[in-house]
Amino acid sequence: MADDRRNPTIHDVARAAGVSIGTVSKALNGTGSLAQSTRDRVMTTVRALNFRPNLLAKSLHTGLSGSVGLISNDSFGRFTMPIMEGLERVLSEDGIGVFMANATDDPERELAHLEQLLAKQIDGLVVTSRRADRRPSIEIQGLPIPVIYVFSQGGEDALSFLPDDEGGARLATEHLIQQGRTRIAHITGPDNFEAVRLREIGWRAALTQANLPPGPVLHGPWSEAWGREAMARLLTHPPDAIFCGNDQIARGVADTIREAGLKCPEDIALVGFDNWDVMVTACRPPLTSVDMNLTALGAEAGRQLAAMIKGAKPTGTHRLPCTLIHREST
Amino acid sequence: MADDRRNPTIHDVARAAGVSIGTVSKALNGTGSLAQSTRDRVMTTVRALNFRPNLLAKSLHTGLSGSVGLISNDSFGRFTMPIMEGLERVLSEDGIGVFMANATDDPERELAHLEQLLAKQIDGLVVTSRRADRRPSIEIQGLPIPVIYVFSQGGEDALSFLPDDEGGARLATEHLIQQGRTRIAHITGPDNFEAVRLREIGWRAALTQANLPPGPVLHGPWSEAWGREAMARLLTHPPDAIFCGNDQIARGVADTIREAGLKCPEDIALVGFDNWDVMVTACRPPLTSVDMNLTALGAEAGRQLAAMIKGAKPTGTHRLPCTLIHREST
DNA sequence: CTGGGTTGGGAAAACGTTTTCCTAAGGTCC
DNA sequence: GGACCTTAGGAAAACGTTTTCCCAACCCAG
Structure with a gap:
């Protein structure tokens, strides 16, 4: 009632409920030994005053x-x-x-x-x-x-x-292998990224395990333009599947595939990485991709x-x- | 020295410097009246102990x-x-x-x-x-x-x-008008967005001011697919410029323009909205767009x-x- | 009744600061 | 050399909690 500008404190509650501040604290935290009736009375007052304990003061005490x-x-x-x-x-x-x-x-x-x-x-x-x-x-x-x-x-x-990253790449590559693909290329980002190196390792491991020779690996920037360019380079001897280092590259690849008159996935299957919604859904066709969760x-x-x-x-x-x-x- | 587990407090500093905690506080905040030598001594101790005032305690006092x-x-x-x-x-x-x-x-x-x-x-x-x-x-x-x-x-x-939004749309439309475009369409998002309505108003205002008739307005989802579809609908009587409600729509529009054998910007100029880097740079051609800053x-x-x-x-x-x-x- | 155990709740210290006094020491002026 | 100002710095209250005692009151048994 006094100040309606200032937030109510535990003292206000104590006064209003006719108890000490220690009692209010115990009621609030369910500690100490208090009669149920006292607890109830305090909690009613708490709600009536719309009291919210100041966590800063509490922190000072608890150290957290x-x-x-x-x-x-x-x-x-x-x-x-x-x-x-x-x-x-x-x-x-x-x-x-x-x-x-x-x-x-x-x-x-x-x-x-x-x-x-x-x-x-x-x-x-x-x-x-x-x-x-x-x-x-x-x-x-x-x-x-x-x-x-x-x-x-x-x-x-x-x-x-x-x-x-390695497991994700393996997942993607195994998926392509299961679909009967045998010439699987990898178009990816700059190899000063550890993730790029790990994904390449995963891709290679899956191929080795399936007794397939690794297809070409192309490193470049993380962009659609690089995906388009890299795919263009592969058009002379197109692979039947490509695992891309991210979705942007994959989308560029998809564009070049389509514009070269080839079909995705019929001629070339494609997997991206990141599962970035705006990329995977806008891609034509919608892109299979690895989600990093x-x-x-x-x-x-x-x-x-x-x-x-x-x-x-x-x-x-x-x-x-x-x-x-x-x-x-x- | 005592506890190296606990953070040093103002008390530790005071003890080490041989002054009271009030003095330390004054030295830290540059308040009160202290001899320069005392200030220096305290500050040296502060640095030596790597003391950092606890803002929580301060807050308790200041209310902020x-x-x-x-x-x-x-x-x-x-x-x-x-x-x-x-x-x-x-x-x-x-x-x-x-x-x-x-x-x-x-x-x-x-x-x-x-x-x-x-x-x-x-x-x-x-x-x-x-x-x-x-x-x-x-x-x-x-x-x-x-x-x-x-x-x-x-x-x-x-x-x-x-x-x-309205000003941004006007900016985009005026830009198209300056380039000599006269048949300017608007492909945009769902009209339950206030931003969509405002952008349409801005586009219309710029046209009116230039004594140009408004081109068609197409509402749809915020997606590239909608951009492609909407542009396809316009192909029978193509405008010479399109102002799009966002970059995704614009990018879809750009794809359809290219695939229809038309040239952007020669045949149709295109402006997006949002200036979303991944969209505007990957778009073919790179997209003029309104940045909301x-x-x-x-x-x-x-x-x-x-x-x-x-x-x-x-x-x-x-x-x-x-x-x-x-x-x-x- | 008296004495010991429970139980409910209060008083006060503590957390780490800032700030408001207050006091002692020293300097100045006549 | 005493009265009065400064000035430097200390003591302590305050901020809003939690928690540790501690004390009253009550209960029951003897």
């Missing part, structure tokens, strides 16, 4: 702020989004908030963000990178809080979560981070399985 | 947490990301952290998130929606903190930031929110200008 930081290096790009979504969903169930910070590969900004986050007493940190190989900042070593690397690799005894990756990271905050100390690099999504291009 | 919430309704989709980026960049300069919350149009989740954020004592809230018209939740009325709607419309005396929109929202936290009370719906990005399709 109930928030974590996410430092992204790709300006919240296409890959960070689903990760964030999974992470946030899982953590919010535990009442943990996620501070988003974008460092854009600028070590100075990264450090500034880290300082701010630490000052805000975050309980944990998630670091995501973009896809090219890059060492994580040195600064991040020896932090007083748990750190998880998602879609990026931490150091020695760090905990990292990544998609199983990034939302699940983020969710798993969230679960692990929550566990680490409670004291667990998992380490190692974990690669989560990819899934093949079958569409008309195969 | 230095964090705001962002509730998104599109699972951190394509439009939310640049907004977030701009918002976060501006606010982080003021030391304000951004909690990300994804509600995905589920009012129950939205309410739960709001409760969590309020419990964490956020100083302000940003609400973004996806693009179809939707009333903001009722729950958000009468909050004790400033609220800004970005890429979505708040109520009566709320503060909202939106791109100037969402990063700037987010940044402006950040500036305003920071001002509101300091007491400003701006209201109204603000539409920020779009920019035309010229490429080879015109």
Whole structure:
């Protein structure tokens, strides 16, 4: 009644309910030993005043702020989004908030963000990178809080979560083999990406296992234009299937196939990587693609981070399985 | 020295520097009246202990947490990301952290998130929606903190930031007119989107101003497939220019133009909307498009929110200008 | 009745800051 | 050399919680 400007505090509730603040706290948290009637009276007052405990004050006491930081290096790009979504969903169930910070590969900004986050007493940190190989900042070593690397690799005894690029590539290639394809090419991105190398390994492994010779491998930029160009190069001796390093390349390939008068999938079957909806559905024909399950990756990271905050100390690099999504291009 | 597990507190600094905690606080904040030598001694100790003030404790005192919430309704989709980026960049300069919350149009989740954020004592809230018209939740009325709607419309005396769809459409259409086009069609999205209606208005206004008759308007889904289909319908009497409601539609249109043996831009000039890099660069030819400057929109929202936290009370719906990005399709 | 065990609830310390006094020491002026 | 200002820095309250005692009151048995 006094101030309707200020949020009600536990003191207001105590006064209104005619008890001490300790009693209110016990009623709120279900601790201590209180008569049921007292609990009820307090809770009624709580609702009447629309009281919401100040988590900051609680944090001061418990030493846990109930928030974590996410430092992204790709300006919240296409890959960070689903990760964030999974992470946030899982953590919010535990009442943990996620501070988003974008460092854009600028070590100075990264450090500034880290300082701010630490000052805000975050309980944990998630670091995501973009896809090219890059060492994580040195600064991040020896932090007083748990750190998880998602879609990026931490150091020695760090905990990292990544998609199983090799397994995904194998999945795609095996799928093509099952459909009776025997001359399977691979058109992919720049080979300074670790993911590119891993996917190539997976593709090769599946072929070897099926006693098939590897088709040609073409490296180039991650673009549709490169897909078109690479496919044009293959037109003199066209393969009967192509596994592409991502969906954009695959879509470029599909365009060249169609414009060369060939049929996909009849003449050439095609599999992409990323399962990026806007690409796979707009592709003609709709593209079979490998889904990295990034939302699940983020969710798993969230679960692990929550566990680490409670004291667990998992380490190692974990690669989560990819899934093949079958569409008309195969 | 005592606990190397626990973060050092202001008490540790005070003890090490041989002063009181009040003095440390004054040295840290440059307040009070202290001898320069004392200030220096304290600051040296601060650095030696790697002391970082606990912002939570400070917040308890100041009543400001230095964090705001962002509730998104599109699972951190394509439009939310640049907004977030701009918002976060501006606010982080003021030391304000951004909690990300994804509600995905589920009012129950939205309410739960709001409760969590309020419990964490956020100083302000940003609400973004996806693009179809939707009333903001009722729950958000009468909050004790400033609220800004970005890429979505708040109520009566709320503060909202939106791109100037009408102006952007006018920009695009005027550009086509300047290039001597006279029969300008409009292929766009579902007309239950306010943005679709506004863009159509802008297109029509530019034509009227130039004394040109409006070409046909075709409404359909936001997809390349619709762009292809719509363009096919126009092939009997092709216009000499098309302004599309988004880049995906434009790209579909470009494909049909090319496949019909016509030339873009020679026979038909083409402008898209969104300036979505992956679409405009992969399009053949690269697509002229209207950029909504969402990063700037987010940044402006950040500036305003920071001002509101300091007491400003701006209201109204603000539409920020779009920019035309010229490429080879015109 | 008295004494011991329960039980309900209050008082107060603690968390890590900021800020408002307040006091002691030193300097200045006559 | 005393009265008065400065000035430097300390003590303590305050922010809103949780939690650890601790004390009253009640119950029941002897």
